[in-house]
Amino acid sequence: MIHLDSHPTAELSTPYDVFEGWVAHTCAGTLDLRLAGVPLAVSNVARPDLGQGGIGFRAYVDLTKLDAKALVAPLPLIAEVNGDPAGALEVMVAHGLTETVGAARSAKLRKRDWLVRHLRHWQSGEAGLAEDKALVFPQAGFSTPLPPFGAVNLLDPAYGFSGSLADKADGVSDHPYPNLLETQLDAARHENFMALDFGAGFKRIERPDVIYMEIFDYPSTDLLTVGQALPFADNTFDMVLTLAVLEHVDDPFTCATEIVRVLKPGGLLFSGIPFMQPEHGYPDHYFNMTRSGHRRLYGPKIEVIEHLVDDHQHPFRSLQWILRSYLQGLPEEARPEFAEMSVRDILTSRYWKARQQPFVKDLSETAQFELASATTLIGRKRG
Structure with missing residues (x-):
């Protein structure tokens, strides 16, 4: 039996979607899911609550792969x-x-054609040639398949990413665009407009004028590549957007240089980077930034039009996130006392005294690193 926790009504309403749930089964093994005969990309999800009675899963749905007749x-x-x-x-x-999926399928194919014309090899800089369902870069001795569906894979092997969703350790990165970005996109669009979503995550709808770039092959992904070596010529995009991505790269300055390089003169940059957020995300969480650091990241080639705290970035959300993670990091028996504390109690507690209380001393090591005020590193130079 299949249980869909994510879709209690078992109804799909967007071209791309994610099923999360479990299959009642007493034997461990390889789980395969097919929707209308089409295999879904499946990741196993740990479900201790099921014991030995089920297999947890996350499965990615791409309705553009289905025949139009199947959707009725x-x-x-x-x-x-x-x-x-x-x-x-x-x-x-x-x-x-059905109509929405048809439009998404057409938009995806148009974007594929656009990519074939504009992609450049990350080392040689040469344009690719479409030959026999493959994109070939003769000078570089590199080729990549151009299947009917799925992203164009230009991942540089040196960075060690496979693009496979099965290798994604945490949950799906699934966030809609904030209203401010929607407004900026609407204002910037013109004929032949194309934007790059740098680290797009998973998107449920298809945007015909935004290239979804990722290191994971979500159903919505148009291009698999790393941000440190964007496979485009200078001055390619009318707009580049990057939302909660650059804290997860090990070299944000190189990525920022690449973003500026592929942005056309006069093009618009829309950049969101965390400041007071706990440690989170995949493949790692490296750098949060102050507003000064955010500005410094892009250098003098970017004129700052506006720098603000958008609605979804409000400090209240930071407070909630920190307190919620702190509570979850405590053992069960220590949670009630912390949950009953008022803001006044927390503000007036003297740490050197409170540190002997269970709600301080018993906080898990994972939560301590997630929420630490600071960390201390001690190292030795290798000989």
Whole structure:
């Protein structure tokens, strides 16, 4: 039996989606899911609550891969474990989604054509040639498939990313654009406009004039590449947006230089970077930034039009995040006391006295590093 925790009504309403749930099965093994006969990219998800009675999963849905006729009827979702049947479920499709998926499919193909014309090899800088369902860079001795569906893979092997969703350790990066960005996109669009979403994460809708760039092959991803070596010529994009990405790269200055390089003169940069956020995310969390650091990152080639705290970046959200993570980092028996503390109690507590209390001394090491005021590193130079 298949249980969809993420879709209690078992209905799809966007071209791209994520199923999260579990399959009732007593044997460990390889879980495969097919929607209307099309295999889904599946990641195993640890579910201690199931014990030995089920397999947790996260599965990525791309309706643009389905035949248009298949979208007018309930879609069969079939599960197999080690090749043996493990459950089935009928998934409904929201009214009007067939037309939306058709438009998404057309937009994805147009973006593919745009990429074939504009991509450059990250080392040689040469343009690619589309030959026999592949993009070939003869000078560099490199080629990559151009399948009917899926992202163009230009990941530099030197960075060690496979692009596979099965290698993603944490959850899906799934965030809609903030209203301020939507407004900026609407104002900037013109004929032949193209933007780059640098580290787009997973998107549920298709935007015909935004290239979704990622290191993971989400259904929505257009291009697999790293930010330290963008495979584009100088002055390619009318706009580059990067939202909560640059704290997760080990060299944000190189990435910022690349962003500025591929942005056209007069083009718009929309950059969101955390400041007071706890440690989080994949492949790692390296650098938060003050507003001075944020400005310094891009250097003198970027004129700052406005620098603000957007609604979704309000300090109240930082407070909630920190307190929630702190509470979850305590053992069960220490949580009630901390949860009952008022803001006044926390502000007036003397740390050197409170540190002997369970709600301080028993905080997990994971939570301590996630929320630390600072960390101390002691090292030795290698000989």
